[in-house]
Amino acid sequence: MDIVPRLAEKWEINKENTEVTFHLRKGVKFTDGIELTAKDVKYSYDCVFDPKNHMQDIADSMKDIKEVKIIDKYTVKFIFSKPQAFIMDYFIDYYILPEHIYNTSKYTFENNPANKKPIGTGPFKLVKWEKDRQIVLEANNDYFLGRPYLDKIIYINGGNVNIEFERLKKGEFDILPVSISTWKFKTELPEVKNNFAKYRYYLFAFYYIAWNVHKKPLNDRKVRLALAYLSDLERLNKLLFFGLYKVAVSPMHPQSKYFNKNLLPFPYDVERAKQLLNEAGYKDRNGDGFVEDAKGNPLTIVLLTQGLGGIFKKIPVYLQENFKKAGIKLVIDVEEAGIFSKKMSKLDYDGVVYGWSINPTPTYLYSMLAPPVKSAYTLNINRYVNPEILKMLNKLNYAFDENERINFCYRIQDILYKEQPYLFLYYPSALVLVHKRYRNLKPSPLGMFKWYPGMAKVYVPKKLQKRE
Template identity: 30%
Template sequence: MKMYPLIVFIWLFLQMFCVPGASVFCAENGGAPVDGDWLINHLGAEPATLNPITSTDAYASNINDYIYESLLKRDEKSLELVPVLADSWDIAEDHLTYTFHLKKNIRWQDGQPFTARDVLFSFERIRDPKVDAAHLRNYYQDIEKLEVLDDYTVRYHYRIPYFRALEFCGGIPIVPAHLFKDDEDFNQHPIGRNPLGTGPYKLLRWDTGKEIVLVRNPDYWGERPHLDRIVFKIITDSTVALQVLKQGGLDVLGLRPIQWVKQTQGKRFEQNYRKIKYYLPSYSYIGWNLRKPLFADRKVRQAMTLLVNRETILKRILFGLGTVVTGTFYVNSPEYDQNIKPYPYDPAAAVELLKSAGWQDHDGDGILDRDGIPFSFEFLISAGSKFGEQLATILQENLKQVGIKMEIRKLEWAVFIQKIQQHDFDACTMAWSLGWVSDPFQLWHSSQAAQGSNFVGFQNEEADRIIETARMEFDAQKRYKLYHRFHEILHEEQPYTFLFTTEALVAVARRFENVNVYPMGLAPREWWVPPGAQKYREQ
């Protein structure tokens, strides 16, 4: 995605008054950056794997960003693609070949050299249908081959143009080929518990259920970060996490709205922590499993959205710290159609829609039914989500008033996501963290309904055509027009009840310097702690 006017305004304003690079907080202690100290992060759930090719959740991504690198990345400040493991790249005029020239003398954290063979091996694993990488595979499906020209040069050959090809060719997750044997099950390889990359930090230990500890890589090829360790404490209850933060056991914590507004006030908290808020491209939603007979009819899905009082939920649970959204694109982006307005909370209209779909209380038991089957379903939520619990409770009561029975089922994250991936659910609530350039293929194309991220099973021929056409459209304005029509289709079909884009609310210990908010959010790899404020020492 692009930078948008409000974000650009804040960014430029902060540049005028603080350190270069849009720093929200000017240095408190001053002086030159020094090495030392640890950063203690919060992890709301334990990742199933740290294999960067098979992992799908944000928890793993947060950790892997410190361990693994790719050929290029998106710069936090400019949002431009910049080189990392690649020195440079060449793009053919027809957008069908992409050649990357790799840096030399890069080594994996076990000392083995990084070469083009690692890129090829990783590409082949992503393309292998036996590997659990359907969420990535769709972005590489139009590549005819990846050619290794020599140890430090690779060339991608596309069969058709793709407007995000450079980002995905250059941003491919890369694992060390030398660690894998031909007859091994890639999905179960020990690298999932023992990650090994080329990045500035490496795994020190993983204490299941407690913490994952990274230590600075002394042989890192690039600019070394200042912090000795990055520690991720696994605390699934956000209330407990806030208590640990206040006791000094955490340095960074994403706050719930009620915590931001009511539970982090007072002079003592302000002395110890900075409170930062900013928007990132993301949204929350309720997903209706279209494979289930209950939700196969779009009239029913429209009715369900009419029964969700989003404005009240936003005010009561989120204290107004967000925006109701109507589609899959970031609300502040040109891809998002601002002319599409949210469905209102309207139980009477919902009842009429349900009636037209055949749902009435025929037997007088207070529950809607059709063909003798009651309107009853299970709503899955993750055990660590306070918002999910509150949303489910409000929704359950609203549905009960019109004759719909909803059971709430709370599951630990690993079990929850497994149920979603296996399509073993009626309805659920989750959130997506979006890319900076939009391509809805992964979430919405019908080909992604079986094994990809189209968990709800949405299938629509016109939507497929739009998604496929937009992928080959390099004119942004024409692509936006296509996406606006796609937005209309989602609004009509309601495979999700789209909820909110909310602000990221973060508390950061004040001893850290150079805490900047960029268009892409925080960049902890830049942080450092003055000698007199350092809290932890290497053992």
């Protein structure tokens, strides 16, 4: 993947990799007609560091930005406190806010009405948002790279997956992400096969279980390793996901050059797991089929998950049966979103099922694996900190030799694999049906809409167009 200019016409990076100067396109307008300038860029990044806006997690990841300096109306310079090997990562996944909308004493950042009626600069503009029902976008005639071909995009919450699929067959939907079972059993139906193209691609994401490494029993590496040997994720992938997902071994995307190709999924080995548990002091001392420590306390693990269904529901049930084979009791704690978040932030669990969306470059590893800088809120959800990993993370962002960066990433993944503070589960596949009328649609691991040009250059030949 390459970085391409959009709001900026061009940029320069100084020799020391401590400054980036952006030259903005002239005439770029927000969808309310106001021109975007350097003031908007500076304001958007200044917002991150304002404690009133509660963006400490983002501020932590941008801590090396020393100053954002306006040179003139269309030129803005970012000055860093240290050289940055991945300097452009600070700009590829962060959106520019309209300063004239947000810089007001009438509202706090979180309560600004623009949060529900967003003003942007993209190829489409929001015209309707009906919560839990639909979002309607229309072509932005003033889009700085030219009006998109499509007149309108409507996102619809179609109900459950079965209802959505029936509506697809009736021609009510043009694009539909489908469930694994639908992909496997229904996409060969003539009315689907003849009219829809199938797109499958691995997303920049992974699912995993974070273990609470700060208390028994998961503070013991041998117990964590035993769980890895009991998980049998290859078989689960075939049983539940028909082999459509990919078993994860690390937090790096398998298509990334930073992915450690030497790591393989743990083999399913109940006897090896029992041996590790025995070495950790857990044995079946009373003949009930479950193992206990020296004081007779059973090895019980509470796994926190969300009531979302899918992977968050299926995997814990599967693991419960597998762990039982080595005498481990797995208790599944299913919580709604609010309680789930509170328990997770307080480390009120033994393990928690979670997922990450990631970037093509490894800069996100710092957020995942480093201790919080200033705030109690952290993306390092189990507060696992390894001194050796931390040293490499601190060097990674300042390593300008590509081989050195790859080596750091390989070593970090190797430590995680051996220590098992996380049980990495799967890299998920996106499974999407798209009507064959549409042309120039090019999915990527970022999805169909987030990458450039996304939907801006998608079109339908005139003879195949439908009119309202």
